[in-house]
Amino acid sequence: MQGNDMQAGQSGSGRPTPSARPIISIRGLRKMYGSFCALSGIDLDVAEGEVVVLLGPSGSGKSTLIRCINLLETYDAGTVVVDEVAVRPGPNLAAVRSEVGMVFQSFNLFPHMTVLRNVALAPIRVRKLAPKAAEDRAMELLTRVGIAEQAGKFPGQLSGGQQQRVAIARALAMEPRILLFDEPTSALDPEMVGEVLDVMQSLARTGVTMLVVTHEMGFARRVADRVIFMERGQIVEEAKPDAFFSAPREERARAFLQAVLNH
Amino acid sequence: MDLIDTFFNGRVLWESLPLLLMGLGTTLTLGILSIVLGLVGGLVLALLRLYGPPALSGLWVLYIDLFRAIPILVLLVIVYYALPFVGLRLSPFASATTALSLVSAAYSAEILRAGIQAIPRGQFEASQALGLSYWSMMGDIVLPQAVRIVIPPMTSNCINVMKDTALASVVAMPDLLKQATQAQALAANPTPLIGAAAMYVLLLLPMVRAVGTLEKHFARERR
Helix, strand or coil, X not given: CHHHHHHCCCCCCCCCCCCCCEEEEEEEEEEEECCEEEEEEEEEEEECXXXXXXXXXXXXXXXXXXXXXXXXXXXXXXXXXXXXXXCCCCCCHHHHHHHEEEECCCCCCCCCCCHHHHHHHHHHHCCCCCHHHHHHHXXXXXXXXXXXXXXXXXXHHCCHHHHHHHHHHHHHCCCCCEEEEECCCCCCCHHHHHHHHXXXXXXXXXXXXXXXXXXXXXXHHHHCCEEEEEECCEEEEEECHHHHHHCCCCHHHHHHHHHHHCC | CHHHHHHCCHHHHHHHHHHHHHHHHHHHHHHHHHHHHHHHHHHHHHHXXXXXXXXXXXXXXXXXXXXXXXXXXXXXXHHHHHHHHHCCCCCHHHHHHHHHHHHHHHHXXXXXXXHXXXXXXXXHHHHHHXXXXXXXXHHHXXXXXXXXXXXXXXXXXXXXXXXXXXXXXXXXXXXXXXXXXXXXXXXXXXXXXXXXXXXXXXXXXXXXXXXXXXXXHHHHHCC
């Protein structure tokens, strides 16, 4: 449904093939919470346009990993390079962050602003867009995620699924080259999961690089270019989704899949 | 009849009215100025305490605690009577403004800090993830939400500052209370005092009522 307008202009040729150049490059990333090791030496390259789904039991470090990419989480050792710029505290940070959109589990919309203002604010403040232009663009994005008619409402008046779609539009408004999804459907009622996944699936076809932490196995299987399985702060297995879901190499990945698929 | 002539003497009230109104003007000027200065100081203090250099945060906490602990009257007397010994001679009005603002800033800082800390972390994270600058994050996202939370306690604080302006009569400032006591001495009748009390109540009662209404309003608004 909403996905169809998004594919327009791509003439149905499917998603562009990921290029070889890594847009995200992570080396030796370590993160401690006190004595608990959240990430123990992660190395990861993500190609431009690639859709990577991170799977694993809770507490395995998936969310922490993607939160390190825009430095919402600080880390103890290692490097994160986004589009050849090292992500570190300092004057460049906001610029890097504006290239990396993020969608949160709990939406985190701004409750005191209308839906339209939520989407238009960052382009006005960060990209210095004229308010009128930003609002026109916001309206386009809201149409794209199928909630244009809600533009004048406040987030509290929307359903969870609608709020999350606004959050996706808000992230898209900055025209990011990378989108991070931190369990975007985990806080939703089951009947609203589909509408959000549909939007994400159609986004994946636009060539934006996506890192998705999720427990939606069907989405991972259908949409991912690569599945990464994490446990205890380490990447245990990386594979194409077909290979991963039909025949995971690692015992721990097998056990995890068995647990989540057979319930 | 005697009681009415003593406490509610119309003629005495009428004759002392110009004096009382002058006092009311001084009280309002002092109160509003102290409230504004206290708000500005409180905002700066709250931001410094929350986001300033950690090495200095003890300093702001010390200020905030000290000026909430000291009785305003004591502070006022120190500013007016003690500071001249170190060469700092302030007028009664300036002394009162200083004392009231210093204390109000401490209370405002605590109220604002609580308001800012009540904003969920996700609001900060969403702002940062969008690449908003610190000032945009505070000005567009955090403070507008914090203001809604702090309006009722902030209004209470304003009421307190307004009431505490009466202490300024101790340092011979011609505020409403001082003018009323003078008019009382002149007329040898306490009616001006009653008139002053009525003016305080008429001024502050709507604000007191507003606190309750606002609290109810915001309680309903929060999902």
